[in-house]
Amino acid sequence: MRNFAYVSAGAVDEAIELLGQDGATRPLAGGTDLLPLMKEEAAAPARLVDIKRVAELDSGIQETADSLTLGALTRLADIEEHPLLRQRYTAVAEAAGVAATPQLRNMATLGGNLLQRPRCWYFRSPQFHCWLKGGASCPAREGENRLHALFGGGPCYAAHPSDLATALLALDASVHLKGRAGERTVALAEFFALPEDGRRVETTLLPDELALRLHLPAPAPGTRSVYLKAMDRKTWAFALVSVAAVVRLDGNRITGARVVLGGVAPIPWRAPAAERALVGAEPGPEVFKRASEAALTAARPLQHNAYKAPLVGALLQRALSTLAPRASG
Ligand SMILES: Cc1cc2nc3c(=O)[nH]c(=O)nc-3n(C[C@H](O)[C@H](O)[C@H](O)COP(=O)(O)OP(=O)(O)OC[C@H]3O[C@@H](n4cnc5c(N)ncnc54)[C@H](O)[C@@H]3O)c2cc1C
Ligand code: SF4
Numbered sequence: 344m345r346n347f348a349y350v351s352a353g354a355v356d357e358a359i360e361l362l363g364q365d366g367a368t369r370p371l372a373g374g375t376d377l378l379p380l381m382k383e384e385a386a387a388p389a390r391l392v393d394i395k396r397v398a399e400l401d402s403g404i405q406e407t408a409d410s411l412t413l414g415a416l417t418r419l420a421d422i423e424e425h426p427l428l429r430q431r432y433t434a435v436a437e438a439a440g441v442a443a444t445p446q447l448r449n450m451a452t453l454g455g456n457l458l459q460r461p462r463c464w465y466f467r468s469p470q471f472h473c474w475l476k477g478g479a480s481c482p483a484r485e486g487e488n489r490l491h492a493l494f495g496g497g498p499c500y501a502a503h504p505s506d507l508a509t510a511l512l513a514l515d516a517s518v519h520l521k522g523r524a525g526e527r528t529v530a531l532a533e534f535f536a537l538p539e540d541g542r543r544v545e546t547t548l549l550p551d552e553l554a555l556r557l558h559l560p561a562p563a564p565g566t567r568s569v570y571l572k573a574m575d576r577k578t579w580a581f582a583l584v585s586v587a588a589v590v591r592l593d594g595n596r597i598t599g600a601r602v603v604l605g606g607v608a609p610i611p612w613r614a615p616a617a618e619r620a621l622v623g624a625e626p627g628p629e630v631f632k633r634a635s636e637a638a639l640t641a642a643r644p645l646q647h648n649a650y651k652a653p654l655v656g657a658l659l660q661r662a663l664s665t666l667a668p669r670a671s672g
Contacts, residue, residue, distance in 0.1 A: 349390070419451045499543075635659040
């Protein structure tokens, strides 16, 4: 690990001033991703700005007339246990509850979870200077790619690691940001973006911006959601694949659907073809099977990760059949 300076900020504007625009200073929240990245030399900030004492980021979980607001420092444990999230934004509470371990969920913050970096072993190894770290090529493309992307691959084929991002995107969340140029609210659909030359990260966050809070719009009546995750073992594992599904039923007809897949692309991956297969249909096994086939038509497996495609199909059908009876209530 390289030497670095440490400073603690007391207010958002102070933290933004300290961050600067060259990316050499990074915000430190729970530290559960950033510090391991620094030990693995996949990140080498010259300075850390500790934001844990910034009260404006710690506003907790608050209900407003038309949305739920979650401060960036909200811990995953608080999301998992919050009664309103469990009842009305079920997929989000479920995603928090299956992320990492209880000890990590007590440290890890919402902002840090969305901004964590990929678990790709080449990325995390100091021995490889892969494309995402500024190198020329991606060793995973022809190498050990069992855990890598089915969709959106190239130049990077890493799988996005955040459970919460997948569920929050399915529920149309947006993030409120502040930097030197001012404040902006960005839908997660735009916040996450495939890395490209000139922006080798998975988000459109600017170097001097802080995530202040998340907004979740109130779901329409009759909306239910679920988050399912397939793992190598039952706990302390990232998703091999995951599914966040949101369905709205009017009588016995699906009038709205959102399907987002996790662990299958460098960013949380929306499956609009699956949504189209669902909307207007009566829920049932045939429709769910058609939706899962539609979700996979654009999949481009690598040499060692083709197993992910049937896993996505099975998980999506299970998620939808879980929702159908729930949605009629
Ligand atoms: C063993 C292990 C297992 C795990 N399993 C899972 C899992 O199954 N599912 C899952 O989703 N995650 C998993 N994680 C990841 C874990 O959830 C994240 O490390 C954690 O959520 C990051 O939050 P943090 O507060 O510790 O962030 P930090 O490590 O402090 O920060 C992470 C990044 O976010 C930036 N950042 C933090 N807050 C802000 C902000 N407000 N504004 C701008 N930038 C910010 C930091 O600068 C840094 O770049 C696992 C981690 C470990 C170590
Ligand atoms: S998949 Fe992405 S993170 Fe992994 S080696 Fe390739 S470029 Fe690097």
